[in-house]
Amino acid sequence: MSTTAMSDLGQQGLLDITRSLLQQADLNGVAETLTQRVKQAGLAERAAVLLWQPGNQRVSYFTSPAVDPCRSGEETLLAQGPLHRLLSRPDTLQCDYSEFCASWSALSQSPFYGPFGRYAILPLAQEGRIFGGCEFIRANQTPWSEKELQRLQTLAQLVAIVAEQLQTRLSRSADRQQLRLERDNFRILVDVTNAVLSRLDIDELVSEVAKSLHHHFHIDAISVVLRSPQPGKLDVYTSHYLDGDTPLHDVAEVEESGSLSEQVFKHHQMMLLTLADMNQLAQGDRQLFSLWGNELQSICLLPLMSGETMLGVLKLAQRNEQVFNASNLRLLRQIAGRVSIAVDNALAYQEIQRLKERLADENKVLTEQLNTLDNEFGDIIGRSDAMLEVLRQVEMVAQSDSTVLILGETGTGKELIARAIHQLSQRREKRMIKMNCAAMPAGLLESDLFGHSRGAFTGASAPRTGRFELADKSSLFLDEVGDMPLELQPKLLRVLQEQEFERLGSNTLIRTDVRLIAATNRDLRQMVEDRQFRSDLYYRLNVFPIQLPPLRERPDDIPLLAKAFTSKIARRLGRQIDSIPTQALRTLCDMPWPGNVRELENVIERAVLLTPGNVLQLSLPEWSYSPASLPAEPLLEGEDEAQQIIRILKETNGVVAGPKGAAQRLGLKRTTLLSRMKRLGIDKDTLA
Ligand SMILES: Nc1ncnc2c1ncn2[C@@H]1O[C@H](COP(=O)(O)OP(=O)(O)OP(=O)(O)O)[C@@H](O)[C@H]1O
Numbered sequence: 001m002s003t004t005a006m007s008d009l010g011q012q013g014l015l016d017i018t019r020s021l022l023q024q025a026d027l028n029g030v031a032e033t034l035t036q037r038v039k040q041a042g043l044a045e046r047a048a049v050l051l052w053q054p055g056n057q058r059v060s061y062f063t064s065p066a067v068d069p070c071r072s073g074e075e076t077l078l079a080q081g082p083l084h085r086l087l088s089r090p091d092t093l094q095c096d097y098s099e100f101c102a103s104w105s106a107l108s109q110s111p112f113y114g115p116f117g118r119y120a121i122l123p124l125a126q127e128g129r130i131f132g133g134c135e136f137i138r139a140n141q142t143p144w145s146e147k148e149l150q151r152l153q154t155l156a157q158l159v160a161i162v163a164e165q166l167q168t169r170l171s172r173s174a175d176r177q178q179l180r181l182e183r184d185n186f187r188i189l190v191d192v193t194n195a196v197l198s199r200l201d202i203d204e205l206v207s208e209v210a211k212s213l214h215h216h217f218h219i220d221a222i223s224v225v226l227r228s229p230q231p232g233k234l235d236v237y238t239s240h241y242l243d244g245d246t247p248l249h250d251v252a253e254v255e256e257s258g259s260l261s262e263q264v265f266k267h268h269q270m271m272l273l274t275l276a277d278m279n280q281l282a283q284g285d286r287q288l289f290s291l292w293g294n295e296l297q298s299i300c301l302l303p304l305m306s307g308e309t310m311l312g313v314l315k316l317a318q319r320n321e322q323v324f325n326a327s328n329l330r331l332l333r334q335i336a337g338r339v340s341i342a343v344d345n346a347l348a349y350q351e352i353q354r355l356k357e358r359l360a361d362e363n364k365v366l367t368e369q370l371n372t373l374d375n376e377f378g379d380i381i382g383r384s385d386a387m388l389e390v391l392r393q394v395e396m397v398a399q400s401d402s403t404v405l406i407l408g409e410t411g412t413g414k415e416l417i418a419r420a421i422h423q424l425s426q427r428r429e430k431r432m433i434k435m436n437c438a439a440m441p442a443g444l445l446e447s448d449l450f451g452h453s454r455g456a457f458t459g460a461s462a463p464r465t466g467r468f469e470l471a472d473k474s475s476l477f478l479d480e481v482g483d484m485p486l487e488l489q490p491k492l493l494r495v496l497q498e499q500e501f502e503r504l505g506s507n508t509l510i511r512t513d514v515r516l517i518a519a520t521n522r523d524l525r526q527m528v529e530d531r532q533f534r535s536d537l538y539y540r541l542n543v544f545p546i547q548l549p550p551l552r553e554r555p556d557d558i559p560l561l562a563k564a565f566t567s568k569i570a571r572r573l574g575r576q577i578d579s580i581p582t583q584a585l586r587t588l589c590d591m592p593w594p595g596n597v598r599e600l601e602n603v604i605e606r607a608v609l610l611t612p613g614n615v616l617q618l619s620l621p622e623w624s625y626s627p628a629s630l631p632a633e634p635l636l637e638g639e640d641e642a643q644q645i646i647r648i649l650k651e652t653n654g655v656v657a658g659p660k661g662a663a664q665r666l667g668l669k670r671t672t673l674l675s676r677m678k679r680l681g682i683d684k685d686t687l688a
Pocket residue numbers: 379380381382408409410411412413414415416417479521561597598601
């Protein structure tokens with residue numbers, strides 16, 4: 001070793017070295033300065049600084065000229081090298097080339113360690129913690145003397161201080177850079193979020209996303225890909241920044257099959273690809289970028305997810321592939337998260353709009369239906385509470401297939417209600433079939449209801465379709481069901497329960513889908529008690545009873561009905577009647593109306609016919625009768641009350657009300673007579 005070289009590491013030399021080491025910007029510079037100095041001092045030909053990376057068990061290597069151990073993949077090899085031994089035994093380690101090769105044969109193959117004479121590595125430590133090593137390589141094989149080793153140790157201590165300082169400085173600056181990057185990214189994220197979150201229209205949303213992405217990343221073509229309502233198709237909304245900042249917007253529908261987006265939809269993973277040639281893309285993708293010729297170099301596809309649901313794909317294409325670096329991709333992923341929320345919102349909004357429109361349509365249809373309903377109800381006049389309650393029940397039951405039993409006195413509008421139920425039901429497309437059970441003898445009624453085969457009975461020369469068959473998929477209105485003969489009742493019950501029956505004279509079962517609406521003015525419950533009506537049929541019919549109030553219990557409806565009948569009848573008769581005197585209306589409201597609405601209608605018709613002018617006149621003598629004003633007929637000898645009522649009813653042909661009715665002759669109010677008849681079990685309809 002030369003004296004100059006030795007003096008280089010004297011007091012002054014040390015100061016110089018320290019100064020020049022401290023001036024270095026990085027550890028490669030430190031390694032270079034160190035190499036120069038040890039060379040000058042004749043201590044070694046090469047020096048290197050090794051730093052232990054405890055986090056990932058690797059070693060960073062700094063030497064001159066600089067090599068990148070990351071690139072050659074030697075960081076891990078180095079971690080198994082001499083520094084590793086130093087960590088467990090922090091003494092200077094020195095050896096010759098053959099010993100080195102024997103201990104670290106893999107490492108000896110690396111470009112760092114060509115054949116050399118002598119090798120030494122000294123620990124770099126701070127406060128007792130070894131964080132690296134300082135390596136010296138000598139071309140000749142002469143071992144370092146004790147003194148030389150002391151100098152190397154001094155150098156290593158200096159390097160440790162400088163390295164520590166540099167590391168702190170570097171990490172501070174890296175932290176600062178990281179912070180700056182994070183702040184910038186955060187700003188971009190906020191910017192994109194603000195731009196997109198309030199957009200509820202997909203077109204607008206994509207334009208805003210594109211504007212932001214183009215502004216911050218200079219991305220050339222930005223698309224949002226969504227599944228089309230058309231199966232197998234994708235809707236692609238794209239902004240192309242061909243020239244400057246004014247984009248060209250484009251919406252296209254492409255095949256999903258074979259497209260890049262299909263992959264993303266399938267795997268929910270980001271895709272990044274470099275394009276050598278546009279022709280490598282599927283037709284749909286090519287078509288989307290046809291504006292660009294072969295200019296686009298890379299495409300990045302990011303899944304747009306809402307939780308586990310795949311909403312679409314954010315597709316970015318770029319002429320310059322640099323943009324999709326790791327740091328940008330990280331940010332773009334976060335941006336895709338924000339865009340997903342916005343897309344989710346926009347889709348939800350679209351769905352709400354669609355539902356709103358559907359609701360509006362449904363509303364329209366419902367209003368139409370309501371109008372029809374009003375028309376159905378239009379025939380039904382009545383705004384009294386009792387009538388409104390009936391209409392409410394009608395509406396409630398109409399849509400179901402339940403059997404309905406309409407109860408009420410004669411002429412209260414039972415058939416009208418039955419028609420309204422049918423009209424409001426799903427079965428309205430088909431005509432309602434009507435059958436009056438009181439209208440024909442039992443035998444005929446049976447064949448009328450269930451049909452018969454040819455020759456089923458004398459005179460059945462041709463087969464006949466019964467009303468139950470005719471009413472298939474429609475409603476059957478059984479009027480006066482209380483008059484259904486007892487022997488027919490089981491058959492009716494069976495068809496109601498099983499929806500199947502046989503024609504008379506046939507064994508073939510016929511299935512039918514009939515909704516039954518029955519009506520009666522008789523007290524079915526009483527009839528059941530009197531064994532005139534089967535209880536099982538009664539309960540089967542009484543699923544949803546609707547009780548029609550008699551007209552006298554809803555006098556509020558009388559003026560309405562009177563006016564409506566007057567104008568309807570006047571129109572029909574080609575008459576002009578403008579008004580009904582208040583007194584006439586009052587009289588009408590005070591009447592007992594045994595025949596209910598039908599009777600009122602008849603009275604009005606008569607009045608219209610007899611009115612000479614255009615003010616309705618109710619001048620019929622029977623209106624002025626007062627039931628109490630006539631003396632009651634006396635009982636005949638030996639006759640009791642029931643017998644008298646039966647006799648008079650027979651004489652009046654069953655007519656109860658009116659000037660010639662039984663009530664008048666008995667000096668009773670009609671209602672009193674009716675309840676008395678009920679009490680005595682007298683049924684005028686069964687009187688021959
Ligand atoms: N609320 C009403 N509004 C308008 N017209 C009515 C109303 N109620 C009954 N009518 C009319 O009164 C007449 C009798 O009605 P409907 O035949 O429906 O009564 P019903 O109770 O079935 O009679 P019945 O007991 O004799 O079978 C019909 O002309 C009908 O149009």
